[in-house]
Amino acid sequence: MDTFIAVIIMFGVLVAVHEWGHLYVAKKAGILCREFAIGFGPKIFTTKRNETVYTVRLLPLGGFVRMAGEDPEEVQIKPGYEIGLVFQEDGRVGEIIVNNKSKHPEAKVVSVERIDLEERLFIQAYGDEEEGLQTFHVGEKCDLIVDEQPEQIAPLNRQFRSKSPLRKALAIFAGPFMNFVLAFVVFVLIGIISGVPQNQAAFGELQDDSPAKEAGMKQGDEITSIEGQPVDSWQEMTSVIQKHPNEEINVEFTRGGEQLSASVETYSRTIEASGQEVGMVGVRAPVDHSVLGSIQYGGSQVIEVTTVIFDTLGMIFTGDFSLDFVSGPVGIYNYTGEAASMGMVVLIQFAAMLSVNLGIVNLLPLPALDGGRLLFIGYEAVRGKPVDPQKEGMIHFFGFALLFLLILVVTWNDINNFFL
Known part of the structure; x- marks a missing residue:
């Protein structure tokens, strides 16, 4: 049970720091971040702060930041739809009731003729026969209410796809970068507390x-x-x-x-x-507890771990690579237990090494990983226009499926090595 708790806390911190990097830079770029999630699957904890919903999900195998415009919007309102409008004090639309309009008697029910929730932010719709065609202006933070769940609209200037390739790349790169920063800080603290071996x-x-x-x-x-x-x-x-x-x-x-x-x-x-x-x-x-020595130690440890990981990846091209060189969830769980049995310092060192590993793996130019997204952004910068979002989304979907298959294969190999 101690190992299980250690794994949950360790992965939670590594994923939270990684995703916080995405979130922070994306918000600084003006991108609407709808959700910051730790884990996948059903939600077990939810809270909202400002524009972002923060969730903890059941399966602690990763996380994500859902940015507006990164994928096609899920809710689309077309001409002929009947919707309910709830107005703000300034007369602009503050809520659009997409369904279950009967639960919102305060809403004005209209039939949509034209709608633009990205650029001009207006709705032209028919209400009562006496009113005819009317134009309603929509607030920038208007909520779409679907199945009683609000989701803020995303004007084009708040969407990921509207940003320059540089800002997109920075928002994506910030996640892996924060894993390197975390590892460096941890190694420095270990050096200050436990001392740097001389x-x-x-x-x-x-x-x-x-x-x-x-x-x-x-x-x-x-x-x-x-x-x-x-x-x-x-x-x-x-x-x-x-x-x-x-x-x-x-x-x-x-x-x-x-x-x-x-x-x-x-x-x-x-x-x-x-x-x-x-x-x-x-x-x-003998050990050195100086701050400068610890900073040098932190940098050298990050470089050393990075070099070992790249040497291992290089074996793929030399033909010396084996699945025994990588570990899935079972292997990491086992190694975490061993590290925890050696003391808190060893466990924290292992977490720092794993953080570097997470940063490097995410930067690999493979679909569904941050490196794959950076590859598409680089292609956009050279080409002058982005790849079709649906095509890119399909490629990332297949990449995720292959990645999940690889995790299953590595996990089975771990089970054979540790338990069979």
Whole structure:
């Protein structure tokens, strides 16, 4: 159950940050964002703030920001339709009752002759026979009421498709970008709180009852040689110590400018992967808690994780790629449990790595992903006009179907690896 809660919280944060990036930049571009959703499927929580409905859905496998004009509008009112009009104080139409007009006795029922809810914002319609054809002006934030559910109209200047290719691209790119920002911030905080490991030939924190502590050594001691072999880095130092399991070794070091030495009795530890026994003295690497060092650590960790992911993706072209290199929901659940068992810091580090992964995968130029949408926007910038929305929507639909199929295949592979 602890693993399940950890997965839900971790995915919730990663998806929320990703989608918030889309939402923030889209709103700054003047795009009407109808819904900000975490998860897919049935809604389990809904609240509305300003123009946007915020929802949490049952299946925590992603999320979305529904921008007006990104897809064709679902509700279309055509000539001949009977609708109800509810007016604002300024005389403009504030609500358009599409159906269930009997539940709105205050609404003026009219028969539509002409309607424009995108550019000129007016309705020409017939009311009573005595009134004839009338023109009604529509408010910019007028709601369409369908099955008693309001949805704000989207004038053309508030729609995604009306924006320049640059603004569209920024709104789409902002999601993956925020995943990189989140990972960077997390790594920096880990560096500040837990410290950034330093590759120095020195002792960091000494474990209680460790051989080094029993030999009188202290945190901060700078090691100059072990068994007569000079060492200049943490890596060199540990390499020498590991070669002497269950042995007494001579350690020369400096403390406060004074040259000292000590005899330390090592203990052994077996490396599971190779079965090899190595020597240990019970010390951790020295760490740096400075802000600047932590910022450098955050940047280097993001670059390192990104490089590993691109190296893995590159195996697709070299023929060395295997499904064992990727994980679906089952694999991520299993790895999250392992990370959680190692402590909160390890779990947060894993979440940061997963955030980088999410950012990169979303930028792949595949339909249904942010990278696929950026590809269409780039094509629009070169061509001078956008691809037909219905054709693009169909391509993204098939892309989503293939992506879902891939998730099923990877999930089955995870089940075979972990449980069968």
